[in-house]
Amino acid sequence: MDGLPIRRVIEHVISGSLRIPAFQRGFVWDAERVAFLMDSIYKGYPFGAAILWRTKEQLKTERALGPFTLPDRQPEYPIDYVLDGQQRLTSVFGVFQTEIPADGDTSWTNIYFDMEASENFQDSRFVALDPQEADLERYFPIGTFFDVLGYRNATKGLDAQKASLIDSVQATFKEAQIPIQYIETDNRAKVAIVFERVNRMGVELDVFQLLSAWTWSEDFDLQNKFTELADDLKPFGFESVGDDTNLLLRCCAAVVKHDVSPGALVSMDGSEVRDRFSEVENGIKGAIDFLRNNFNVESLDNLPYSTLIVPLSVFFAVGQGKSVKLSTSQRETLIRWVWRACFSRRFSAGVIRNLNRDIEEAQKLRTLGKSALAQINVSIDAPFFSEQFSVRTTNTKTFVMLLAHSRPLSYVSGQPISLASVLQNYNRNEFHHLYPQAFLKKLEYAAPEINRLANFVFMSSQDNKTLGGVAPSIYRGRMDSVAVPKILERSLCPASLFDDDFEAFIEDRSQMLVDAAKRLIGS
Template identity: 50%
Template sequence: MDSLSIRELIDQVSRGQIRIPAFQRGFVWDAERVAYLMDSIYKKYPFGSLMFWRTKEQLKFDRDLGPFKLPEPKEDYPVDYVLDGQQRVTSIFGVFQTTIEQSDTSDWTDIYFDLTAEPTVQDSQFIALAPGDVQPGKHFPLKTLFDTTAYRAATQGLPDDIIKRIDEMQAVFKETKIPVQISKTEDKTTVAIIFERVNRQGVELDTLQLLSAWTWSEEFQLQDQFEELAEELAPFGFADVGGDTDLLLRCCSAILTGDASPKALMDLNGANVREKFDTVTNGVKYGVDYLRSHYSVQTLHNLPFTTLLVPIAVFFAVSGNREASYTGDQARIIDKWFWRSAFSKRYSSGVLRNLKTDIEQMAALRDGKQSSLGDFTFNIDEDFFKANSFGMGNVNTKTFLLMLAKQGPVSFISGNKINLETTLKAANRSEFHHMMPRDFLKKTKQDVYDDNILANICFLSRADNRKLGGQAPSKYRTMMPEDISDILQSAVTTENLFSDDYQTFVNERATALTKIAEHLCAKP
């Protein structure tokens, strides 16, 4: 592993040789965190290594280093792009450099060594201060440490013991070596994989943000296109699609190449993307409309996996002003695939492999060719509804709620249809409640069973739940209409609910829910 002194890092950044690629998110640390980094360096605590990608080819677009605009690099030098450690590089450079002016909108705060702070293990001896808060003789400016003239002026007139302490502090920073891992390659695929593995947070295609930057960047203004699409979808509750860059890039790559992998996106031609971008936006818009009309999906958050939008967008991708259409047979196959993918948690692992298969088969279905879309095996039984707990953020709950929505749920008290658009768009716990109330189960000592399982949950507004309270089902039955057949059918239950026997009710409802799931998945 290589290393850089702080002086070397400052010099290389000042010359434009160390740069921030456009796919990085920008500088986000606040001044206090920068001060703590300085304290860690001073106390010789581990503060991590940097990772650079060294290349002879400068990217067409890159990012400023926080509030500092970097000069162009020399042509005969390689460029080191920061793959990991941008916040630390920007912090160190910003604290000590004295040659590059900050941007007019910068809120950078200088860091000072607090000469009165106790040298404890935990508390920081460095502090971020606005110019008006600096007390000479108490706060020593770190930005002078690598500028001989400024350092001499800052220490002038101070007592010898204070100067000695400052000199010792300066020596620590001058002697510090920053470990650096350098990847020397001109192969962008390799860089993509490195960046993905360093920055991965559970989403395999984080790399697509990197690829979008060097495939189109500002030349195509892809983000502007996404924002326009978000504005069009906002009235339907799907404005968040425009903010999910990874998802839209997957849709773009899948529609134009039949593959959503990083390599496929990297191989895209910018002109081709611009020329056919209306096909991409049509695919997404018609796909969203299908999700809303067929599965009551009101927001991106309702989808068990947002990735489900990608193959559906491929099916509906048409150019220009053409209107997307589908046959009854095509809809049945898409529906089978959708429900099987949701219940089997198809995109929880092997995402790229499964996505590529589904994209290919969805395109074949769209083009009237033989398609095996959704022809994969999985198991669904009563345990899905009895072993899985209700939680708005988990995949199984989202699948379960869309399945219940398919039954056309109605109010337990009025018998009126529940407004699914409002209820699902809110995507919160208040519109779903226990059919066998927790208080009742506790009073009757039936709380030995898990009361929060899916089989005990139904659509029930907060207002209805307040009226029904924590009473036994046999008690709240008196507040319901005389004819409750539609209510029971939409809630997938029977009069057995009012027997007040939790275990019998759960077993019966789980069996009924399983039959519906099997039907939706077209299980034989």
């Protein structure tokens, strides 16, 4: 196994010889993980080897290195494509390089060394800070370690003891080696096997992207088609579908082969997909239209599983100039299937198996008018709504869909909430506690108890401020008194909200939410 000094990693990227193939996912690490990596490098802890595929032939499609657009390579240089270790290499390059301007957020590169923290084996001395908030008498910007002028300016105000400490830290990074394992071959089948094995514990579609990039690139620029589709969906808030290559490839395989396994993708060729791409496109548009009209979904972020679009795209996939006319029975089946899939967490495990079954049943539903699509076992009970609220989790997104389905009202004015604008700007600020945090903290409730799903509702920051951090029995007087019964009904909230008994309220509301969910799944 070889090792690359950090300076050489930076030079390889700047020369264009170290590159990211299109079948890799993008950079996803946050600043805390980057800081943790820096601590591991500093302490000499193992952090895993990067695997590079060295080849003479450049791929037709590539990906940026995080927010950095890679320069063209020098013709005489071989290319090293990153098969594994993209997050680590991007982190190292982003923190220490100073030459390539960024095209996106680089806040994760602001890593500092805590000069006053004690040295121990467990705790990290590297922290992520906003540069405007960093006390430079305590925190040293490590991004200057490979920048002579920047390092000189950053160290000149330090006392002798801190300057000596930082010199030793810099020396550690200058001597550090990034472990590298090379695969030198122009045989793409061999690289495909390596990549599959490296990613075996990951998401199946890593392999999809690899194979599609090679199988279709010569006669069908699939990425351009996806980009055009994203533009078409932009007015409806779903342009991010065009960026989700995993999802789109699954839709292609589902429509063309009724099978989303890697083997099904390999068996397709560019001409086959090209000839039927209008069906794929219509299927995806029909799926999104169905979700928007029946579930108040305004963006891909609103869906508990983006995977829901795949079987729906099969149902709505028809050729150019055609459309699918839904019968009442078909619509009810599709709606019930979506709710059952969400509440059963259907696509959290066994994804390909469950997708292939649902794809087959969606096709039957369209051609025969009935199928077993919605026959999914699901059990909903009160503990579901004791999960913690987080806008990125499956349970929270399902909970939000449930609330949206009831067409909630403002807790102050009693007027309808504009779900379109709220859900397009999907974030934590659009939801607040029914029993305010300030009130519950005075009663010595801990955060996990306060932040249960059952204690949340659609509520703007302005409404939340108006009601204040007081007991519900008090803030009731700040609500439209005439509208209160309707507000509670449309937020699936019991009248016991105003009894100021938090545990009794949680029990009552959880049961109301369970009852509402059971009506939707048809049980």
